[in-house]
Amino acid sequence: MRRRFGLRDRVMLAYGLLALGLSTVLALVTFNVVSNYLTNQRESSAVVETADNAAALHYGLFSSASQCLPNRNRNSNECGGMAVRPNVDVLDLLYSLPSTDSAASMLYYDGQWFSATGRPDDLPADMATAVRAGSEQHRRMKLGGQQVLAVGVPMARPDEAFFEWHPLSNLDNTLRTLKITLVVAAILTALLGLAVGKLASTVALRPLAKLTQVAAAVARGRLDARLQAEDDPDLGGLARSFNQTAATLEQRVIADARFAGDISHELRTPLMTMLNSMQLIQNHCAELPAAVREPVELLGDDLERFRRLVIDLLEISRDDGGDQGSREIVRIADLTRAAADATAGREVTTVAQDAEGLTLHADKRRLERVIANLVENAEYHAGGCKGVLVQAGGLGVIVYVDDAGPGVPVADRERIFERFGRSEDNRRGIGLGLAIVARHVEWHHGTIRVKDRPEGGARFIVELPAKTS
Structure with a gap:
């Protein structure tokens, strides 16, 4: 190309x-x-x-x-x-x-x-x-x-x-010496021209580079990012238009997030009532006629998916609404073990010896959500979680989450971390869980990627900037 x-x-x-x-x-x-x-x-x-x-x-x-x-x-x-x-x-x-x-x-x-x-x-x-x-x-x-x-x-x-x-x-x-001298002088002049061009382009395009940085920050979710060139005689109009667009977008996103949060909060009360009622019915499932049991199980599954949807919407709206969270020192091994094992309902976590003492200045709720969503994605959409491994490396600590599913096609490995992005081979779910994971990992200045697991399935790899306590 x-x-x-x-x-x-x-x-x-x-x-x-x-x-x-x-x-x-x-x-x-x-x-x-x-x-x-x-x-x-x-x-x-x-x-x-x-x-x-x-x-x-x-x-x-x-x-x-x-x-x-x-x-x-x-x-x-x-x-x-x-x-x-x-x-x-x-x-x-x-x-x-x-x-x-x-x-x-x-x-x-x-x-x-x-x-x-x-x-x-x-x-x-x-x-x-x-x-x-x-x-x-x-x-x-x-x-x-x-x-x-x-x-x-x-x-x-x-x-x-x-x-x-x-x-x-x-x-x-x-004449030969003169010719060589003039050729060398022409080449040196061209190189000098390239150097002057580089300097001139760097100086002239510096505001454009700043615009690119601010636009990239807005694309990453920093909707409060603004250009500081409104007084520039040449770029003032562009800067004001961009800042106005970013401010309008920020207000719209905040309003949408507030609306989603309000709706989610309003749904929680009747949802809890329905979940409690469903739990009561399931406790007496044996007393129900055989023809009713299957619809009750289907209704229970739908209510569980509805519960996860409401939780995800609340999490997304909290981030979009500008929630800054609170940081504290957490032991990454203990947090991962607790969140992963609780989500899977069994022990799935292995911690390498070199990772036992690693700590991270993190938002505990966000980090727990990262681990829980990855394990939940493996359990519900990828044939079950095959294990969670914590070890030192990369930015400081690496968390591997393996599943038993068909894997993620290369073409979908970026899209699954977008909102409502789902793999073409797996259309279950609504596509918010991994988007929340990507958002929270980025909030902690970490990285996440997915590749094929050697034994089959997918392997999600999270790197976070941890250090030894």
Whole structure:
């Protein structure tokens, strides 16, 4: 399943992409400008050096009545009256040229090639022809696996030319270093953008996170939770609307709880009368005609279910009405043993030795209700309670309640703890007992879950924050 990005992730990603985009554009512009500038400078310096060396060769090969400027600075009609110097060794002149960064020097003079280093065959034929025809040329080429800049300048006499090639390794290394630096800078800028985006989203979405916390608290039953941002110019309207909705919901729940409590209290008196009357009839069941006994038993079962319903409604309404309860130090082993054995009508509780001394700052009535409802659920709806185990672990103490039923399907393991939530495989009961258990366990800052029992059936696991007394 595709993971959807949250709002904070989207803000972070937007900052990161913006920073990456800007840094990439800036890096490309910088690289193009700098590389073009350095390349042009390198080509210009190579042409100047080659032209100066060509002028130096001219002075060595010819004599002139007037001083001759380098060929890049003179007109075509200058250096008139040139005469070839006698007994000149052209190769000696090539070797005597000033030391530059050129990798090779070649001269086409008097119909033949003279080379200090390099081979004339490595020159592009069209370039050599163009320079000998009087056109200054320079061209990048690869020679011996190395990038070089070949430069050719014409000499004073027609069909004579001087060539040099200059290595470009330093320029290429410089551009490569510049490229790596700009890429690293772009990546660091993108990471910085993500960090700034995270900080900005955290600050900007802090009120939203607070709203989420308050909404979650209301969903858990804390109907008095409110947002404290009503004076915020941007979130004030939302906060006021939310607080008004929560207050209305709280009043409605309290009113419903009061109504349910009042109804339950009103039902208790006639219910007790009916239960007492039913007990009296059951005590004399043997004296009743056979045809009446079965309806009486069915009526007794219905009255017992009605009694449990009234008790559950009273418990739920007490919590919804804002009952804060009272905490006291209780020994969890003793309380569990008493509540579980009394509900089951037999001894079903086992206490591990490491749990005997554990105590809990708890509401005794609520905690007894947790144990009683779990055992009652096992007895009436899951084939009977197979045992209750108390041992140290988890948050402090763990209480296991096992039953002999068919177990709880994975899809129903959350829903059975909701009000009126029942398993699809077991539609008996009205679905309040386990909801009360979940509410009371949460009130004690504990957890409850259900899983399959290894021997078959379900196992309810309650963890509570207990400590050794």
